[in-house]
Every structure is written in structure tokens, then in C-alpha cells.
Amino acid sequence: xxxxxxxxxxxxxxxxxxxxxxxxxxxxxxxxxxxxxxxxxxxxxxxxxxxxxxxxxxxxxxxxxxxxxxxxxxxxxxxxxxxxxxxxxxxxxxxxxxxxxxxxxxxxxxxxxxxxxxxxxxxxxxxxxxxxxxxxxxxxxxxxxxx
Numbered sequence: 826x827x828x829x830x831x832x833x834x835x836x837x838x839x840x841x842x843x844x845x846x847x848x849x850x851x852x853x854x855x856x857x858x859x860x861x862x863x864x865x866x867x868x869x870x871x872x873x874x875x876x877x878x879x880x881x882x883x884x885x886x887x888x889x890x891x892x893x894x895x896x897x898x899x900x901x902x903x904x905x906x907x908x909x910x911x912x913x914x915x916x917x918x919x920x921x922x923x924x925x926x927x928x929x930x931x932x933x934x935x936x937x938x939x940x941x942x943x944x945x946x947x948x949x950x951x952x953x954x955x956x957x958x959x960x961x962x963x964x965x966x967x968x969x970x971x972x
Contacts, residue, residue: 826944827851829870831861831885832877832906837929841875841906848937858883862891865901872899873943878907878918886921893922900950902943906931 855861859882876885904925
């Protein structure tokens with residue numbers, strides 16, 4: 826699965842890219858929110874995004890809000906990865922449309938598990954999109970009419 830990593834800290838971005846690549850993800854990187862938004866708008870753009878909250882141009886929450894207000898056919902799963910640790914920050918991110926929230930520093934096993942959840946949700950959504958129309962079965966009427 827393609828995943829976007831948007832973080833203005835190039836060292837952190839590189840570490841995260843390396844980790845995600847080892848886990849089997851096809852990683853696309855952005856160094857600011859404007860670039861992240863551009864990549865997410867592409868026809869074959871990543872459907873899973875890890876966004877840092879504080880970035881130049883557009884911050885991660887602004888990107889998240891743009892994703893949620895866009896009329897995209899495909900859902901984008903957004904995980905905010907940030908140093909902000911307050912519960913009010915988590916609430917703000919979720920109200921902006923984030924699907925998940927992880928604080929830095931993070932445990933790699935926890936991030937991996939959360940990304941697997943994101944992938945499951947995206948897979949389920951894709952299955953629902955390509956599901957054939959439901960078949961409606963009409964009940965048989967017994968001889969002599971409906972009882």
C-alpha cells in the first residue's frame with residue numbers, strides 16, 4: 826500500500842520512511858503541508874497518510890481538513906503524528922478529521938499496529954465500493970394469497 830509521510834524534519838522523515846519501507850509500504854514523502862496536499866490530490870495518490878501537525882505552508886490539520894472536504898471517490902486514512910501530547914490536542918485533531926493520533930516519540934510496534942488498522946479499514950471500504958448491487962429476493966406467496 827502507498828503511504829504518505831509528511832514531516833518537515835528530514836531526519837525524522839528518513840527514519841520513518843526506512844521503517845515503513847521495511848514493513849512493506851510504498852512510501853511517498855513530503856516536506857510540507859502544501860506538497861502533502863498536492864500528492865494526496867493525485868489520481869493515484871496515497872490513501873493512507875501520516876501527517877506531522879506542525880509543518881510549513883499548511884499544517885497537518887489543515888491538510889486533514891482539505892482531505893475531508895474534498896469530493897474524492899477514495900477515502901484517505903489520516904494519522905496525525907505529533908509531539909503534542911495533550912488530550913485537547915487529540916480532540917482537536919480528531920475534530921479536524923483525523924482517523925488516528927500518535928505522539929512522538931512513539932513505539933514502532935504501536936505505529937505498525939495502528940497502520941494495519943488503517944489498511945484494514947481501507948480494504949473494507951474498497952470491498953464495499955466494488956460490491957455488486959444487492960439481490961432482493963421476493964417472498965413466495967402461498968397458494969390462496971398472503972397470510
